Amino acid sequence: MTGPLLTVDGLTVRTGAGRELVSGLGFEIAPGERLGLIGESGSGKSLTTLAVLGLLPAGMTVTGSVRLDGTQIVGASEKTLVGVRGRSAAVVFQEPLTALDPLMRVGRQIAEPLRRRRDLKGAALKAAVADLLEQVRLPDPGRIARAFPHEISGGQRQRVALAMALACDPALLVADEPTTALDVTVQAEMLELIDGLVRERGMAVLFVSHDLAVVARVTDRVLVMKDGRAVESGAVTDVVRAPREAYTRALVDSARQLEAALDLDLGGAR
Structure with a gap:
């Protein structure tokens, strides 16, 4: 396909009481590109992935646009969503x-x-x-x-x-904290496996984590979220070497502490 595989524009997710959990979020993923979505618990990153797949829990309202492989997800019927899941994207x-x-x-x-x-x-x-x-x-x-x-x-x-x-060869793999529940050794093996398989298949990836060291292992670009908003984005190596925001700098410092344990290369930043 030509153009982005996934386009998120002005995505806003609210509770039934009207509280905003994700506010005006926007990003794109090209075919074969790997984007890391990073932030602490409560930053809105997992809600974003659920919105991308049309899987938000009952009681949530979503506005804005999520276009996946040519299909508008926001407001789509369940029949349409079933046709997209597994083929265009899997989680x-x-x-x-x-x-x-x-x-x-x-x-x-x-x-x-x-x-x-x-x-x-x-x-x-x-x-x-x-x-x-x-x-x-x-x-x-x-x-x-x-x-x-x-x-x-x-x-x-x-x-x-x-x-x-992977069963239906989706164009986009959404990985929502897929290694968090694993011990360090198994986590490293799982990251290597995911990285190798998506490269072999030419798949795009939306990889969600609170850990920049993990994201750096399997993504090309990173988008940093805090309190439901994007605060910084760019190539992983650029963000690691020269983070603009204090929040991102704190994530980078935390990732450096894990770099040796996970045998990661965070772009030579020191």
Whole structure:
């Protein structure tokens, strides 16, 4: 496609009582581009991702424009949104244990979007499930496919969630704090996996985190949010080397403390 894959313009999210949680936000993501959305808890970043996917909880009101792969998300019908999710964009949430169905075997959960969106069945469906499990580097795909979510580790569950998100080859991967619930070693492995897979597939990424060190690992640009507003944006290396806002400088200082532990290169900023 030509032009941006995702365009957010004047996005405002309010509670039913009228309190603004996201205020006039705007940004774009080009095909294949990777944008990091960073801010502390309560900054509005996760609400922004939910708005992008048309998944805001009941009681919230949204105004402005969110255009994803040519489709206007704000005000769209559920039928339209269902057609967009999985194909134009897919999401990996923070806690896979709540994102996955506890009563359904892992293989069946991965098979569902393949069956519905790609019309796979029989041996072809089984092979596609196994292939996705191998792509996210899960050992013994047959055993994992037969397991229930509670029978595998947190890192394995997050890889399953990533496999489900990749099942229909979406143009945009939305990753909302996908490594926060993991320990440091597993977190680094997950970041490497996400980075490699999106590069191989040429996917765009909207990566949400409170940790600039994590965002620097998998994104090209960063947008910093505070109190529901964008306070700074730019190339990751530029923002790290010369942050303009005091809030961003605090995030950079925090990221430097984690750089050695996560073996990250934050653009040589010191």
